[in-house]
Amino acid sequence: MIQSYKQKHEISDHYDTIIIGSGMGSLTTGAILSKEGQKVLILERHYTPGGFTHVFKRRGYEWDVGIHYIGEVQRPNSIIKKLFDYITDKELQWADMGDVYDRIIIGDQSYDLVKGVQNFKDKILEYFPQEEEAISKYVEMVFEATKSSKNFYLDKVLPSLAQKFSGSIMRKPFYKFSDKTTDEVLRKLTNNETLIKVLTGQYGDYGMPPKKSSFFMHASVVRHYFSGGNFPIGGSSRIVETIEPIITKSGGTIVISAEVDSIIIEDDVAKGVKMKDGRKIFAENIVSGAGLMTTYEKLLPSEVVAKFGLKEQLQKVNRSVSHACLYIGLNGSPADLNLPKTNLWIYPDDADHDTCVERYIADINEAFPVVYISFPSAKDPDWSNRYPGKSTIDIITLIPFDEFAEWTGTRWKHRGPEYESKKEKISQRLLEELFTQLPHLKGKIDCYELSTPLTTEHFINYEKGEIYGLDHSPQRFRQKFLKPKTPIKNLYLTGQDIVTAGIGAALFSGVLTTTSITRKNILNKIMKQGNNLI
Numbered sequence: 001m002i003q004s005y006k007q008k009h010e011i012s013d014h015y016d017t018i019i020i021g022s023g024m025g026s027l028t029t030g031a032i033l034s035k036e037g038q039k040v041l042i043l044e045r046h047y048t049p050g051g052f053t054h055v056f057k058r059r060g061y062e063w064d065v066g067i068h069y070i071g072e073v074q075r076p077n078s079i080i081k082k083l084f085d086y087i088t089d090k091e092l093q094w095a096d097m098g099d100v101y102d103r104i105i106i107g108d109q110s111y112d113l114v115k116g117v118q119n120f121k122d123k124i125l126e127y128f129p130q131e132e133e134a135i136s137k138y139v140e141m142v143f144e145a146t147k148s149s150k151n152f153y154l155d156k157v158l159p160s161l162a163q164k165f166s167g168s169i170m171r172k173p174f175y176k177f178s179d180k181t182t183d184e185v186l187r188k189l190t191n192n193e194t195l196i197k198v199l200t201g202q203y204g205d206y207g208m209p210p211k212k213s214s215f216f217m218h219a220s221v222v223r224h225y226f227s228g229g230n231f232p233i234g235g236s237s238r239i240v241e242t243i244e245p246i247i248t249k250s251g252g253t254i255v256i257s258a259e260v261d262s263i264i265i266e267d268d269v270a271k272g273v274k275m276k277d278g279r280k281i282f283a284e285n286i287v288s289g290a291g292l293m294t295t296y297e298k299l300l301p302s303e304v305v306a307k308f309g310l311k312e313q314l315q316k317v318n319r320s321v322s323h324a325c326l327y328i329g330l331n332g333s334p335a336d337l338n339l340p341k342t343n344l345w346i347y348p349d350d351a352d353h354d355t356c357v358e359r360y361i362a363d364i365n366e367a368f369p370v371v372y373i374s375f376p377s378a379k380d381p382d383w384s385n386r387y388p389g390k391s392t393i394d395i396i397t398l399i400p401f402d403e404f405a406e407w408t409g410t411r412w413k414h415r416g417p418e419y420e421s422k423k424e425k426i427s428q429r430l431l432e433e434l435f436t437q438l439p440h441l442k443g444k445i446d447c448y449e450l451s452t453p454l455t456t457e458h459f460i461n462y463e464k465g466e467i468y469g470l471d472h473s474p475q476r477f478r479q480k481f482l483k484p485k486t487p488i489k490n491l492y493l494t495g496q497d498i499v500t501a502g503i504g505a506a507l508f509s510g511v512l513t514t515t516s517i518t519r520k521n522i523l524n525k526i527m528k529q530g531n532n533l534i
């Protein structure tokens with residue numbers, strides 16, 4: 001017997017597909033394969049399922065970790081909406097955050113990003129009346145860049161031979177955008193530094209400032225939120241709760257506290273997994289949603305890594321940055337405390353984004369290069385039914401892993417007084433940022449707790465506490481091996497690393513992975529099922 005997500009389950013020795021990790025990509029892969037009639041086993045090492053969609057509960061509060069807002073789920077025909085409807089049998093519902101999804105705050109000036117493409121343009125034009133041409137051209141390029149990605153994604157599921165012959169031609173229009181940095185593209189449109197800073201004010205959503213990030217990544221985030229921000233009603237845990245029945249219906253299971261030690265490879269074919277407790281479970285297909293680095297560095301035998309040239313692949317990509325998040329509990333409901341739904345992005349006003357990041361990495365006592373404040377309890381209309389008279393706020397900033405590296409290997413909650421004191425200093429700085437924006441919250445804070453890169457390493461197994469798996473440089477988008485099929489027979493990848501960071505992207509990775517496994521046009525099937533999903 002083994003502890004599944006909800007109850008004790010008998011685990012068989014054989015499944016159609018075993019999926020490592022229970023993040024958004026893994027859950028989507030599991031749900032789609034289950035709907036294709038497969039018996040699926042999802043193995044999650046954490047004691048809560050969902051990867052970054054998990055929530056944690058402490059001191060009478062509940063905090064979401066890796067979801068603050070998602071775009072495109074109110075548009076009935078969007079791929080993201082149809083996919084969520086498909087994998088949850090329409091059980092997952094979304095709350096609209098309202099007209100202003102993000103507010104970019106630079107010094108004492110603030111700039112709202114508003115829902116709807118024309119509204120977005122009009123609003124930015126209000127702030128920068130001299131920049132009409134640049135703003136129009138910018139929005140046009142955002143659309144062009146995202147449109148060009150169709151073949152980039154299609155290429156990921158083509159058989160290797162077809163990929164070799166047609167791939168580079170298919171990808172060419174995409175590379176035109178992905179090869180350039182965000183800064184390069186924007187500087188061709190305007191030399192207004194403030195406009196550039198505002199338009200790139202969501203860079204925290206992909207973790208790389210404009211001179212380092214690929215313009216494609218920038219464009220895909222910007223476009224994603226043009227239709228506004230949304231939050232899962234009932235909190236992020238509703239994602240796994242609504243997907244699980246689809247998996248169990250086909251005889252599958254989501255198991256927690258189940259760490260995979262290694263992937264069993266025999267005669268160059270993936271056959272199963274060995275668990276940390278030594279148990280072996282076998283399947284026709286093995287899918288890893290644990291991230292490229294974790295899969296190749298920790299889960300595969302070194303001789304397999306060497307034989308298939310996987311080390312060379314790893315050398316071509318980099319880890320994304322790491323972060324700290326201050327999880328705050330407050331006395332008073334979101335309405336009592338007048339909490340906004342809009343996310344706040346706060347930046348210093350004396351330098352561009354890249355300079356702010358560089359000086360802070362050199363000395364973290366310098367101004368935070370970005371502070372992101374999110375108000376999850378205000379976004380969720382069901383919150384006050386579950387937690388009356390309470391509220392939560394999350395504040396995120398960048399923290400280099402090296403700042404906490406000396407505590408690697410220490411035990412969670414037992415890392416010692418110096419670690420706690422370093423955390424407290426950062427917490428106080430972040431609280432100060434909050435009180436500058438919302439001074440009426442002074443005296444309302446009931447509790448707070450800071451996560452560090454070591455927390456991310458501990459719970460989600462990203463070795464350097466990476467916030468978004470691989471980074472989103474132009475070079476990343478040139479790597480053809482970032483696709484579901486690995487060189488090892490019957491071993492597949494899913495999750496953010498084979499597409500990009502973001503819930504919508506990880507969701508889509510599940511479509512790519514299941515397309516590779518079943519060799520069926522899964523997307524077509526889902527889009528066609530339209531309104532008759534159940």
Ligand SMILES: Cc1cc2nc3c(=O)[nH]c(=O)nc-3n(C[C@H](O)[C@H](O)[C@H](O)COP(=O)(O)OP(=O)(O)OC[C@H]3O[C@@H](n4cnc5c(N)ncnc54)[C@H](O)[C@@H]3O)c2cc1C
Binds near residue numbers: 046068
């Ligand atoms: C702080 C933060 C805020 C974010 N905010 C947003 C947002 O507002 N909107 C948005 O769209 N995106 C957001 N994201 C990004 C988004 O959450 C991720 O891109 C996405 O959830 C990644 O999904 P994934 O499928 O790649 O799996 P992950 O969520 O990365 O999960 C991987 C899973 O694999 C498990 N695992 C690892 N090793 C093993 C092993 N050996 N055995 C078993 N299991 C293992 C891990 O425990 C983990 O559960 C945010 C991310 C973070 C960190």
